[in-house]
Amino acid sequence: MKRLSKEDLTQMNRDYFQSLDKQKLVEVAGNLHKLAVEQLEKLEQNSSNSSLPPSSDQFKSKEKLAVQSEQQTEHSESETKSKQEEKQVSPISEKLKSKGFGKKLPGKQKGAKGIWRTTPLVASEIVSHHPETCASCNSPLEIDSDAKPHMGYYVLELENLDSGIEVKCRLHHYYQATCACGHHTKEKPLFGYVSVVEGRSKDLCLQEYGLVGPMLATFIASLAVRYRMSRPKIRELLNDWVGVSLCVGTIDRCIREVGIACSPVVEELIEELQSAEIIHLDETPWYEKGQYRWLWVAITSTIAVYHIGSRRKEELLRLISQAFVGWLVTDGYGAYINYPKRQHCLAHLIRKAIALTEAVDKEVADLGQWLLEELRELIHELATGDGDKDETDSNPARLYRVCRLATVGEHTKLKALANEILNDWDAVVACFYNPQLPPTNNEAERALRHAVIARRISYGTRTAEGSLAYCSILSVIETCRLRKVDPWAYIAMILTQARRGIKHPPIPIAS
Numbered sequence: 001m002k003r004l005s006k007e008d009l010t011q012m013n014r015d016y017f018q019s020l021d022k023q024k025l026v027e028v029a030g031n032l033h034k035l036a037v038e039q040l041e042k043l044e045q046n047s048s049n050s051s052l053p054p055s056s057d058q059f060k061s062k063e064k065l066a067v068q069s070e071q072q073t074e075h076s077e078s079e080t081k082s083k084q085e086e087k088q089v090s091p092i093s094e095k096l097k098s099k100g101f102g103k104k105l106p107g108k109q110k111g112a113k114g115i116w117r118t119t120p121l122v123a124s125e126i127v128s129h130h131p132e133t134c135a136s137c138n139s140p141l142e143i144d145s146d147a148k149p150h151m152g153y154y155v156l157e158l159e160n161l162d163s164g165i166e167v168k169c170r171l172h173h174y175y176q177a178t179c180a181c182g183h184h185t186k187e188k189p190l191f192g193y194v195s196v197v198e199g200r201s202k203d204l205c206l207q208e209y210g211l212v213g214p215m216l217a218t219f220i221a222s223l224a225v226r227y228r229m230s231r232p233k234i235r236e237l238l239n240d241w242v243g244v245s246l247c248v249g250t251i252d253r254c255i256r257e258v259g260i261a262c263s264p265v266v267e268e269l270i271e272e273l274q275s276a277e278i279i280h281l282d283e284t285p286w287y288e289k290g291q292y293r294w295l296w297v298a299i300t301s302t303i304a305v306y307h308i309g310s311r312r313k314e315e316l317l318r319l320i321s322q323a324f325v326g327w328l329v330t331d332g333y334g335a336y337i338n339y340p341k342r343q344h345c346l347a348h349l350i351r352k353a354i355a356l357t358e359a360v361d362k363e364v365a366d367l368g369q370w371l372l373e374e375l376r377e378l379i380h381e382l383a384t385g386d387g388d389k390d391e392t393d394s395n396p397a398r399l400y401r402v403c404r405l406a407t408v409g410e411h412t413k414l415k416a417l418a419n420e421i422l423n424d425w426d427a428v429v430a431c432f433y434n435p436q437l438p439p440t441n442n443e444a445e446r447a448l449r450h451a452v453i454a455r456r457i458s459y460g461t462r463t464a465e466g467s468l469a470y471c472s473i474l475s476v477i478e479t480c481r482l483r484k485v486d487p488w489a490y491i492a493m494i495l496t497q498a499r500r501g502i503k504h505p506p507i508p509i510a511s
């Protein structure tokens, strides 16, 4: 027997059931039961009882659904929003705990045998650092050719040659000199910002003294953030292809250092953001050591800023301050609703309308189709500029009418969509009256795409410092790309400066 189709279901309703005699009713109920069982079984499929991949499990696990509903009450403002992302929320913390994570700290365990370099590094070049002036009386100092260095260290640095990249090893020697005034001046490597994290045994200091040069550190950060590689994979790649052997800890330190060097640049970008004319805003779930967080993005034509935090309105003020007077392009999420100059993303509404056109109930499907056509025409009119300007029969007027019609119906999803449009009416049609406004929030969604994939590979970040590093690096990379500036040369430069305690230059503005 064939399975009941959508057309079959459309014809069935209460009146039809009542018209049937008992024997027929049993037959119909049997068919409906069969369909229900089939669908239920499909719902309960996961990687352990079918050929579905394990990655699909997070959408279906029951305990996850329970936590999801908890989160939905917690973020009650988010009710207006029904994007795919919300369904992916999973209680990673619970899962990690049950697997024994969280008890064990990352890195080398107590009593484990350490790993160290077995063959010493060989320098291809020696770089000498002599003091130029006396630290006490400022007189110029002469280089003493017989002097012995008081300290030295190796630096591995990535060089961009015409024929490709190469990693060079240099030995840096630091010398002491004695002035005529009798003062001994020692030349020392410089140092910059110190990042303090409570509970960490050693603070992270940005300094010249270190094995990895700025360009190699930038390369490592690019592999991690831009190419989404794990620390162990980066270690493998450097060892197998570049002939550089670094431990995972050093690799992690490089990424953090780059993040710390980038974060003051991002502070400036946020300030610049406040004078923008149009900002696209969006957010997606993020995990920080299994805790549920949100990754926000604010993007204009020349600035991209990412931020990891909660989903509250106050968090938004980190990105968009009171000083901002331009337009926001957003989806229907509640945190944005009080901002007056706003465009509600039409693509979101169109996707919801498309879902309605596939509804079983024909009346609902027809109304959904009408809504969809009106929304599409609104965008089409914006693109071509040949819509009806007549007040009573303009695109917005027709859209308004179909929404009012839809609110009267019984169908919850149709009513919800119509109410979403009507409750945020000014923001939905803002682009109709302000042609400079983009009708969709595609810019922000595209800007989040990279991070969404990264989240699914790595399950987010582990610490607040790691989150800050990730956001800062991503912000600088994306801003450089928007301005058509080489992000890697810029980041290597600001890291060099940060290790010397010198303030960074701003990212050049696109010409």
Ligand SMILES: [Zn+2]
Pocket: 134, 135, 136, 137, 138, 139, 179, 180, 181, 182, 183
């Ligand atoms: Zn002196």
